[in-house]
Amino acid sequence: MIYWQLFLSFFICNILGYGGGPATIPLIQHDVVDKYGWMTNHEFSNALAFGNSLPGPIATKMAGYIGYEQAGIIGAVIALFATIAPSLIIMILLLNILNRYRDSARVKRLSTFVLPAITVLMAQLTFDFFNTSRQSIGILVTLILGVISYIALEKFKIHPVFVIVVGLVIGGFFL
Numbered sequence: 001m002i003y004w005q006l007f008l009s010f011f012i013c014n015i016l017g018y019g020g021g022p023a024t025i026p027l028i029q030h031d032v033v034d035k036y037g038w039m040t041n042h043e044f045s046n047a048l049a050f051g052n053s054l055p056g057p058i059a060t061k062m063a064g065y066i067g068y069e070q071a072g073i074i075g076a077v078i079a080l081f082a083t084i085a086p087s088l089i090i091m092i093l094l095l096n097i098l099n100r101y102r103d104s105a106r107v108k109r110l111s112t113f114v115l116p117a118i119t120v121l122m123a124q125l126t127f128d129f130f131n132t133s134r135q136s137i138g139i140l141v142t143l144i145l146g147v148i149s150y151i152a153l154e155k156f157k158i159h160p161v162f163v164i165v166v167g168l169v170i171g172g173f174f175l
Contacts, residue, residue, distance in 0.1 A: 002070055002071045002075065003071060003074065003075065003078050005036060006066075006067050006070060006071060006075055006078050006079045006082065007078050007079070007081075007082045008082075009028070009031040009032070009035070009036065009079075009082070010028070010063050010067075010079045010082035010083045011082040011083075011085055011086065012027075012031075013027040013028050013031060013059075014059060014082070014083050014084075014085070014086045014087070015086045017059070020057070020059070021057045021058035021059035021060075022058065024059045025048065025058065025059075025062070028059070028062055028063075028066075029041075029044055029048075032044055032066055038066060038069070038070050039066070039069075047062065047065055047066070048062065050065075051065065059083050060080055060083050060084065063076075063079035063080050063082065063083040064076045064079060064080050066079060067079025067080065130142065130146075133145070137171070145167060145170065149163050149167065
């Protein structure tokens with residue numbers, strides 16, 4: 001029964017929590033504290049504070065923690081799945097519709113409008129990262145890291161994960 005309660009609680013909270021993780025927190029708190037009594041307000045506040053100190057989406061961290069506390073590893077897996085299931089279902093449905101009509105003139109026209117917008121957003125993100133790096137470690141180190149990363153990715157075909165890890169180590173050294 002606890003597995004079903006975990007699934008329903010997190011699934012419904014994430015369907016109704018429009019706006020992402022922070023919008024679902026009050027819904028999760030209502031279910032966890034008031035409806036099921038799995039935690040006190042104080043325990044929930046501590047879990048939320050701890051979850052906010054870790055990287056990543058807050059809703060999935062809360063689901064994993066609460067699911068694990070209530071029903072072990074299986075509970076954590078169920079709560080995590082219930083958290084991502086609404087988005088997963090919608091994505092599958094939308095991709096199915098998009099795939100069905102991929103040869104449609106409207107879908108092709110949509111792509112001609114969306115792709116430039118994505119390009120601009122990615123360029124803005126790159127500029128912001130470059131600017132932050134320049135301010136933190138200086139222009140020379142930023143340019144050297146950029147050039148070395150580009151060469152590693154394009155010429156030597158090193159997997160991006162390794163380039164990112166090396167960048168993190170170098171960034172940690174300079175910061």
